[in-house]
Amino acid sequence: MSGGALAQLTKRRSRRTTPRAVTAFTRQLASLLHAGLALVQALDLIAHSERRDAIPSIARALARRISNGEGFAVALAAYPVQFDRLYRELSAIGEATGSLAPALTRIVEQRERASAQRGKLRSALAYPCAVMLLALAVTAALLAFVVPTFAHVFDGFGATLPGPTRAVMTMSTFVVKWGPLVLAANAAASLAAFRLIRRSPAARAALDRSLLSIPFVGQLARAAAAARWSRALGTLLAAGIPLADTLHALSRATGNAVFDGASAHIEARLRRGERLACAMRGVGCFPSALVETIAVAEESSALETMLLDCATLAEREVDEKLALASACAEPIIVIVLGLAVGALVIALYLPVIELGNVV
Known part of the structure; x- marks a missing residue:
């Protein structure tokens, strides 16, 4: 080589x-x-x-x-x-002031908070996703292996099957005939979409923009991104970096392409003489409560402290919403799974019940 x-x-x-x-x-x-x-x-x-x-x-x-x-x-x-730029900016400030070790400690704290929040989000999504995948697998197995056995039995009845039973039979035929092809196509499409999102900033921005428009999920993603943005900006300001120079370091601070792109627009507005709160309001992606709080903080000259406090409150709000969503998702998924399996069983036994009534 x-x-x-x-x-x-x-x-x-x-x-x-x-x-x-x-x-x-x-x-x-x-x-x-x-x-x-x-x-x-x-x-x-x-x-x-x-x-x-x-x-x-x-x-x-x-x-x-x-x-x-x-x-x-x-x-x-x-x-x-x-x-990233945030890491390098804080390191440069620590190196220039002879306090590199405290600067690195500040970086560790900021990264660990962001990692902990992502871990909580993954934990909240893990159980519902696992149950849904299990439900889909069980349903597909029933349609592929159990329902065809009932179909052979029903063929000997010589009678017209009820509508729900015919629907289940149609789904079973589709799963047996086209299931592997559909599964392979979905896997290929998912892999292609993942690579496109990973390599294309435009595709990533479109995905994040769509995510922010989903009810509840969008509010959660917006609050999490705003919290990371506020903490990163507050950390840079506390390190002594001027406000107009901090936005350049936030291009990858939130993990959300919409908020990362908004930092560049805010920087341009600040260099034209706008206030931070006004610039944030102009980009239109930040929660109104955060914008109003920053407007007050600018008047009181306590911007970095208020940003860190807002980040802490937003992180707490995200944690509470994640806990609520996780607590509500478990019974809802169990109910939906029970209804799906129950409907499938009833549809399969309807011909048997009707035959018993005739006899």
Whole structure:
């Protein structure tokens, strides 16, 4: 394998580093710096750790760049996938003020809060999705293997079957004949859509925009994105970065393409002389309560504190809504599953009941 190909392969592998691994690297680096080690020594120590991901190689490359005279934030720019603009801006401020370790600790706290919220969202969705998939699998199995057996029995009756039974028989025939093809087509379409969303910013923005328009789900996604945006902005302002310069670092801070794109529009409005609350109101994606609170905070010169407080309140609201949705979803799914299976059983036994009445 040539050197260029090997370099490209190493670069692709390094991009597969998980956000959790980057957070662990940041926490370890902050701890080593707090213990009194120099930055290059701390990175060399991490580079010799027995990890199976790309973090040791990244730490080794960072140490080499810093030894050659580059700054830490400049060296991080070589890995934009792992270290976004928010990470690099906070690192640059910490490096310039001689407080890199506290800056890294602040980054860890911000990333861990975002990770915890995503974990709660996944946990809230895991049970309903698992039950729905199980219900679909059980229904498909009944239609593919059980219903055809009843069909052979009903053929011997020599009578017209009830409407619900005929509908179930039609569905069973469709599942047996076209089920594998439909399943394969859906799998291929899902894979293609996932790759398109992952690689196309326009497709990702369209998906996030559609997500925000869904009742309840859109409110939840909007509150979560606004919370991450507020906390990231408040953290940057608390670090001493001017307001007009902070928006540039929020291009990937929320995980929602609509809010990330709104940051660029807000930045442009701020440079034209608008107030932050007015610019946020103009982009139209932020909750009105957050905009009004920021308008008051601008008048009282306590913007960074109010942003962090708003982020905490929004995160608490998201947690409460997730808990409520999870509690309501369980009985609803059980009821729907019971109704579906019950309707299928009744449709299969209707001919038997009618035959018994005739006899």
